[in-house]
Amino acid sequence: MDLSYWELKNWFTNVDYTIVGSGIVGLHAALRLREKFPESKILVLEKGMLPQGASTKNAGFACFGSLSEIIDDLKSHSEEEVVNLVKKRWSGLQLLRKRLGDATIDFKPYGGYELFLKEGESAYFECVGKLAFINEILKPMFKTDVFAKEVDRFGFGGIQEYLIFNPFEAQIDTGNMMQALMKQAVSQNILILNQQTVTSYLDKGNGVEVALGGFSFNTKKILFATNGFANALTNVAVKPARAQVLITEPIENLDIKGTFHLDRGYYYFRNIGDRILLGGGRNLDFDTETTTEFGQTEIVQNRLEQLLKEVILPNQKYEIAHRWSGIMGIGNSKNPIVSQLTENVYCGVRLGGMGVAIGSLIGTELADLV
Structure with a gap:
């Protein structure tokens, strides 16, 4: 220099x-x-x-873990660790909102939803079965139930009858x-x-x-x-973990509002105005996605497009506007x-x-x- x-x-x-x-x-x-x-x-x-x-590069989810993700974490962490993690995430979100203000970050408390594919029946029944227990361990923090069953009103395709709703989740403008x-x-x-x-x-x-x-x-x-x-x-x-993301062009009369999770948090989507942002899929090929290189792969992009077409926007016209990736940090x-x-x-x-x-x-x- x-x-x-x-x-x-x-x-x-x-x-x-x-x-x-x-x-x-x-x-x-x-x-x-x-x-x-x-x-x-x-x-x-x-x-x-x-x-x-x-x-x-992230999806702008103000979230602290879906029901299936919290249940999954309990398989490798103690109950106390999992509750403390949720507490840290919740505290961090309040800190962010306090520092910047909800209007600045376009904070929208639409709530979060988890959906389960028809073929994911065992995961669905595990979540429904453990819902009351997870609510119980989180109640001291939130003073009320966090998760509840709701009938799908968004017209998703190929999913179980009920979604799991979380009123404490929101979206922001990254x-x-x-x-x-x-x-x-x-x-x-x-x-x-x-x-x-x-x-x-x-x-x-x-x-x-x-x-x-x-x-x-x-x-x-x-x-x-x-x-x-x-x-x-x-x-x-720390291991790098690449996340691949796509976003659609604006969709006429889009009726989807909120943040949505699939498969223990490995897939996630949301509306941004009248567009859909969808990301995830690194669990399809962990080895390739353990990288600090940005980019897309066919296996992940094909799966994202399949979910968009068959599950999220069945019978709707849409076009993909843009794709990108980001690098997260994970570990054991x-x-x-x-x-x-x-x-x-x-x-x-x-x-x-x-x-x-x-x-x-x-x-x-x-x-x-x-």
Whole structure:
């Protein structure tokens, strides 16, 4: 990098806190650090033109887990862990709403629905059978039942008679959310540099030397908020998980409003105005979708199109307008990793596909480690 005296002075000298990643976690960490240390110099480094992982690419679900997903989590986590995860997601959503405001993020409390395919009969009966138990363990948090059976009124095809409804779920505008967070960060004198890839770092005890390719600078502390990309630099137990998404052109007289889940959260769809956004399907080919490469695959896109045609919009005309992908961070546990790695190095990663819900909380917790 051929940097001038001014560039070195204003951006790379006397840096107190460097945050790697400008997504939901990174910007919340930066804003929390600004609250704690009003006079500090805070620098955010972002690899992409926009936040690279999933913060600007997600489906905009303000959710904390569908019934089948919570039941599935209970097979690999204790009841206490699962309840705590839901609590973290719920708290994170309230934090996000409080920071940005419902009008800004276009928060729409339409509720969430889970549907079950005709061939998914065993999963359906398992969920119906455990519905009362899940409501019971969540009642201390929500003070009422979270999940209830409802007859399908949307005209879906090839599904079981009842949907599972959750009145506490909502949808947001992901683009508005991230734009508002970026504006807040800039207004709080937080420096954001895009298209900067951290290639290595060295904790020297009295600070950290950070390398950006051939150029390096010093910072007192460094915080990694790189989620699905975390493993390359931090060696923490995070695997990347690609999510493929498509969106339709506007559909005349679309009667679908809300957020919808299928197959333990592996598929999800919602309306955005009078369009349908549909994503998921990484469970069709876990190996291929465990990647930090963006892109689409035939097996996933074919399944998404099949669900759109046969289940979501049977007997309706629609056209697909656009496709994209995002990279999430997952692991053997759904519990996020918020930890101090060395004296001056910290990380807040492994959001398990729940970044909208817990990102704000994890960013705040990450800053509070400092």
